[in-house]
Amino acid sequence: MSPAQVNKITYSFLNNNYYFATSERVCQFDGFLAAFPEVYFPNYNVKLKSELEAFSQLEAKKIExxxxxxxxxVRYNEGSLVQELERLGIGRPSTYNLFGRVLLKRGYAELNERGQFVPTPLGVSVNN
Structure with missing residues (x-):
């Protein structure tokens, strides 16, 4: 059977300088979904026909x-940084503690009052 074609249509509205957006999934060609439409369409929130037309006037019935x-x-402290480096397989056990010291020494980060690394403007610019 042929594959199905489902389009996601996004609508945006501007009213009194407030921006609203919504979207819907509309089936363009049901393909293999024709075998079990009662299962697929409700479970995946797909409609057979769009409820809105382009440039149509809308009336607000419900605003949520x-x-x-x-x-x-969450910011890293020295212990959580070592754990993350281990998890990612970066470095060796003998070098894990050096990473935090290098960040501080080179001015890429500072320690806040809770012992967490906070990036400095230099650290942010180097990372970007």
Whole structure:
């Protein structure tokens, strides 16, 4: 059987200087999915026909606000840096402790009050 073709369509809206976006997956050609449409389409949120048309007027029926906070990555301390180096297979046991000292000596990082490495502007620029 032929493969299915599913398109992801993204819609964006601008209203009173607020930006909204949504997307939907629409089946262009069902191919092998024609054998079991009742299983695939609901489970993967695929529709047979798009519910929106380009440049159409929309009426808000339901507005759901979701707050999103991005978690900052956890900073390494000397112990967690050694563990990560071991896990990645970087260096040898005799050199693991040198990595942290080199970062501090060359000014790539500083230790904060909790003993965690914090990159300096030099460290950020070297990494980018």
């Amino acid at each position: 606000v979701q707050e999103y906070q991005e978690n900052k990555p």
